[in-house]
Amino acid sequence: MLGGPAGAIASGASSRRPAAGLLAIAARLASRPAGAVGLFGTALFVLVAIVGPLLFGDQALTMGNTALAGPSAQHLMGTDEFGRDVLNRVVVGVRVSLVIGVGAVIIGGLVGVLTGVLAGYVGGWVEAVVMRVWDALLAFPSIFVAIGTAALLGAGVRNIIVAVAIVNMPTFARLVRASTLAEKKKEYVDAARTVGVGPVEIMLGEIWPNIAAPIFVAGATAAPAAILLAAALDFLGLGEQPPAPSLGQMVSASRQFLQNDPWYALFPGSVLVVLVLVLSLLGTSLPDALNPARRTVRRSPK
Amino acid sequence: MFRLLLRRAVDLMVVLVLASIFVFGVIRLVPGDPAAVIAGPNAPVETLQVIRKNLGLDQPLPVQYLIWLKGVLHGDLGTSYLAGQSVMGEIAQRFPVTVELAIGGMLVATVIGVALGLLAGTHQDSPIDVVVSGFNTFWLSVPTFWSGLLFLLVFALLLRVLPVGGSVALTDDPVGSLIHMILPSVTLGLAIAPEIAWFVRNGVLDVMGQDYVRTARSKGLPAALVIRRHVIRNAMLPLLTVIGIQTGKVLGGAVVVESIFSLPGIGGLVLNAIQERDYPTVQGVILFVVVVFVVVNFLTDLAYMWADPRVSVG
Numbered sequence: 001m002l003g004g005p006a007g008a009i010a011s012g013a014s015s016r017r018p019a020a021g022l023l024a025i026a027a028r029l030a031s032r033p034a035g036a037v038g039l040f041g042t043a044l045f046v047l048v049a050i051v052g053p054l055l056f057g058d059q060a061l062t063m064g065n066t067a068l069a070g071p072s073a074q075h076l077m078g079t080d081e082f083g084r085d086v087l088n089r090v091v092v093g094v095r096v097s098l099v100i101g102v103g104a105v106i107i108g109g110l111v112g113v114l115t116g117v118l119a120g121y122v123g124g125w126v127e128a129v130v131m132r133v134w135d136a137l138l139a140f141p142s143i144f145v146a147i148g149t150a151a152l153l154g155a156g157v158r159n160i161i162v163a164v165a166i167v168n169m170p171t172f173a174r175l176v177r178a179s180t181l182a183e184k185k186k187e188y189v190d191a192a193r194t195v196g197v198g199p200v201e202i203m204l205g206e207i208w209p210n211i212a213a214p215i216f217v218a219g220a221t222a223a224p225a226a227i228l229l230a231a232a233l234d235f236l237g238l239g240e241q242p243p244a245p246s247l248g249q250m251v252s253a254s255r256q257f258l259q260n261d262p263w264y265a266l267f268p269g270s271v272l273v274v275l276v277l278v279l280s281l282l283g284t285s286l287p288d289a290l291n292p293a294r295r296t297v298r299r300s301p302k
Numbered sequence: 303m304f305r306l307l308l309r310r311a312v313d314l315m316v317v318l319v320l321a322s323i324f325v326f327g328v329i330r331l332v333p334g335d336p337a338a339v340i341a342g343p344n345a346p347v348e349t350l351q352v353i354r355k356n357l358g359l360d361q362p363l364p365v366q367y368l369i370w371l372k373g374v375l376h377g378d379l380g381t382s383y384l385a386g387q388s389v390m391g392e393i394a395q396r397f398p399v400t401v402e403l404a405i406g407g408m409l410v411a412t413v414i415g416v417a418l419g420l421l422a423g424t425h426q427d428s429p430i431d432v433v434v435s436g437f438n439t440f441w442l443s444v445p446t447f448w449s450g451l452l453f454l455l456v457f458a459l460l461l462r463v464l465p466v467g468g469s470v471a472l473t474d475d476p477v478g479s480l481i482h483m484i485l486p487s488v489t490l491g492l493a494i495a496p497e498i499a500w501f502v503r504n505g506v507l508d509v510m511g512q513d514y515v516r517t518a519r520s521k522g523l524p525a526a527l528v529i530r531r532h533v534i535r536n537a538m539l540p541l542l543t544v545i546g547i548q549t550g551k552v553l554g555g556a557v558v559v560e561s562i563f564s565l566p567g568i569g570g571l572v573l574n575a576i577q578e579r580d581y582p583t584v585q586g587v588i589l590f591v592v593v594v595f596v597v598v599n600f601l602t603d604l605a606y607m608w609a610d611p612r613v614s615v616g
Contacts (some may be wrong), residue, residue, distance in 0.1 A: 122463075136320030139596050143554035144572075144588050148328050151576050151584045228445050232558050235447040236573055251448055255562075262455050267447035275442040284439070 028289040035285035041278025052091035059088040061243050066260045077267040080250070081257065082243075086264065089245035090271050095276060096157060100239075101227035104164035105219050106228075111165070112172025113215060117203045119173065120180025131177065134170035135286045142167040142229055150238040157246075160239045164226045175218055179211040213290060220279050221283035224276045231272055247272040306607070314600050321592045322374065326367050329585045330468050379586030384578050389586035392571060397590075399469050400567035403490065403559060404552045406483045408545065410491025411498055411552075416541070418495070419502025423537070424529055426507060429602035434503070438496035446555055450562035457485060467564040486563045494548050500545050505537035512536075539610050546602030550595045 011059045029035035053060075064083030077086035115134070119127040137145065157164035183189065184207065192206050233239045234248025242249065247268045254265035337353040338345070354360050358369050373380065379389035449547035458466040464485055470478040509515060510533055518528045557569030568587050575583035 080438065132316055132320060136317045139317050139321050139550075139592050140588070141550040141554035141591060141595060142325075143557050147557075147572055147576065147584070148325070148588055149579065152328050152331055169513065223556055224443065228443075231445055232447060235445070235558065236561060238576070250444070251445075251451065255451065258455055259459055262459075263446075265451050265455070269445075269451070272448065273444050276438065276445075280439060280443055297580065 025289050029282070029285055032285060032288070034281045035289060038278050038280075038282030038285050041274070042282050045094060045275055045278065046098065048091060049095035053095060057083055060092045060245055062088075068257060068264065070261070070263060078261075078263055080253065080264060086250070086267055089250060090247065090268050093245045093247040093250060093268060094275060095272065096240055096244075097227045097231065097272070100157065100161050100164065100230040101223045101279070103161040104226045104230065105222050107161065107167060108165035108168030108221050108222075109172050109215070112169045113176050113208070115169075116173040116176025117180050117208060120177040121184055121199065121207065127177070130173070132188070134173045138170045143232065146229065146233050146238065150233070155238045155241055157240050159281050160230050160233050163233065163238075164230050167225060167229065168222055171222070172215065172218065176211065176215060179214070180207055183207050183210055214287075217283070217286045217290065220286050221280070224279040224283060227272075227279065228276055247275075307440030307604075310595070310600060310603055315597055318593065318596060321596075322371060322452070322589060323367070325585055326370055329581045330363065330366070340564030374589065379589065380582035382575075382583045383452045383580045384575075384583070389583050390581065393568060393587060393590050396566055396568050396571050397474070399565050400553070400556050400569065402469075402472060402479070402483055402566060403556050403565060404549075405485050406549070407494065407555065407559070410487050411494035411548070412541075412545065414495040415490065415498025416502050416538075418499040420506060420534065420537075422504025423503040423510075424533070431503075434492065434499060438499055441492050442496045444493070446489050446558050447562055448494045449492060450559055452526065453485045453489055454562065467562070469565045471564075482563075486559050486565060489562070490552065490559045493555055494551055497539070497548065497551075498544060502537060502541065505540055506533055509533045509536045539606065542602045542606045542609065546599040547600045553591050553595060569608050 014027065026039060029039045062084060064079055064085070066079055067081050067083045069075060069079045069083075072242050077090060080086055080089065119130040140148070145167050146160070146163035149166060149188050150159060153159040153162060180203075189202060189206060192202050197206070230239060231246070231248035234246040235252045237249075237252065240246035240249055240254075250268035251265055251272075254261075254268070257264050303536045337350045337359060341349050341353055353358075358366055361369070370380075377390055379393070381387070382389055382423060413424050418437065422431045425431050454466060457464045465482050467482075469482050472479045514530060515532050519525070523531075556567060557572070559565070560567040560569035561573065568591070572584055572587040575581075575587070
């Protein structure tokens with residue numbers, strides 16, 4: 001769930017920024033330790049996810065003669081119970097995690113934004129119905145939403161993306177509805193309506209650009225949580241099916257060998273932790289980087 | 303107070319009805335004929351028709367929903383395809399383990415979360431605050447299935463001070479039962495603690511900015527006493543609500559933690575049911591969990607109203 005940071009973000013940046021500002025944002029991110037670790041760490045993981053499989057080819061599925069070998073120069077993270085190179089599998093697993101995290105947040109965000117803007121702008125019974133449905137969905141602990149989805153669709157990466165996307169929809173919808181409610185009272189919306197702009201154009205062409213920035217930040221903070229949830233589903237056997245690797249599934253497979261070969265559990269798990277950590281650092285540093293004025297504001301108890 | 307209570311109760315009913323429609327709908331959307339699953343392959347058409355009639359599957363969907371809902375309201379969640387046992391019976395058998403784990407996890411989370419939150423809030427922007435915030439960010443990034451495994455490795459396999467897994471009924475051997483719950487509770491609790499710590503810290507900062515705290519200070523009360531008597535008491539109130547909200551995370555996290563430590567709770571029940579396509583059980587467990595979550599939230603709301611009269615006045 002989006003917790004507190006999203007709330008703080010909602011009241012934060014709301015100005016439109018040209019694409020050229022991206023570099024400036026990156027520079028501001030890099031100027032602080034947490035932001036720098038988040039930015040460069042994420043860039044590194046994305047690079048590995050894209051380039052890694054190209055370098056290693058299909059090695060992630062290639063079985064070798066030495067099962068459960070410890071780390072060595074040949075196999076930096078050792079081999080698994082079928083003699084497959086753990087590093088290769090971890091690299092592919094990182095890619096799977098990133099695809100799921102980004103995919104689920106984009107799909108969940110899209111549905112959440114559309115229904116949220118609609119509910120906030122139209123109001124009345126449309127709002128009541130839409131928001132009640134999302135409220136009801138929030139009554140399901142996220143793992144159980146995913147379990148229900150997996151029961152319906154079966155296991156697999158695509159279905160995990162759908163499941164995690166559904167989990168993310170209500171939070172986006174609530175956030176967007178709240179900002180739409182605040183925005184639709186403003187003069188520019190009245191002006192647009194007066195000159196005859198239709199409701200769909202007002203919602204997507206006028207209101208959305210003005211509330212978008214904090215929603216993108218919310219998306220960035222939702223991604224690491226999405227990856228963690230997906231990894232838990234992989235661990236439970238509801239995600240990527242063997243022999244294709246995923247980080248959660250590798251940790252699950254390593255359980256049997258915990259006693260004698262603990263490193264097998266250590267590598268995929270610690271890579272997952274670092275991946276989620278750098279993504280969260282990036283997400284929590286974004287609001288300050290997007291809106292430099294926020295930095296100087298400090299809450300003082302005195 | 304009464305009107306607010308009534309409004310909350312109506313909200314709760316609406317959410318529960320919608321949630322029950324979701325749960326009902328999801329299972330009915332599953333491809334395949336439940337009658338065929340029960341009768342097994344190669345069953346004659348007549349048998350299938352009899353089963354369909356018995357299950358009410360020949361009725362229109364809204365009627366099927368109402369029949370199902372009537373059963374649910376009488377505590378009948380249907381019959382497991384596999385065990386042939388009532389789903390409610392299976393849940394009743396396994397839920398105590400999950401409850402024990404959930405309470406243990408919540409206790410660990412609350413103790414750690416409150417302690418860290420108070421520390422960070424009363425030492426804003428000091429190194430303590432930074433360390434606590436680092437702790438929070440780190441533990442929010444660690445999946446329970448991995449931290450649990452590491453705890454297992456260190457405390458059960460290397461140090462051999464705690465059991466590897468499994469559970470003992472609280473009624474058979476209270477001490478043994480609690481010892482079996484230490485690692486699972488800590489694993490679950492550490493995943494929840496950061497959010498509680500974050501919440502308590504912000505609550506403390508909010509209260510410290512209030513007029514009555516300034517008054518207490520300016521009349522010369524020592525800082526420690528101000529914090530103990532005014533800040534902590536007021537910052538703790540919203541904690542009830544947070545604990546209510548975290549119940550969902552605890553119940554969801556329990557599924558994963560039960561899997562790591564081989565605890566026979568409802569997590570194993572529902573995962574096994576998915577594997578075996580035992581839809582009544584999947585449906586029953588999910589609905590049961592949602593009801594528990596919603597009711598716990600309602601109760602914490604009530605407790606909050608009782609503890610803080612301002613809520614019901616405003």
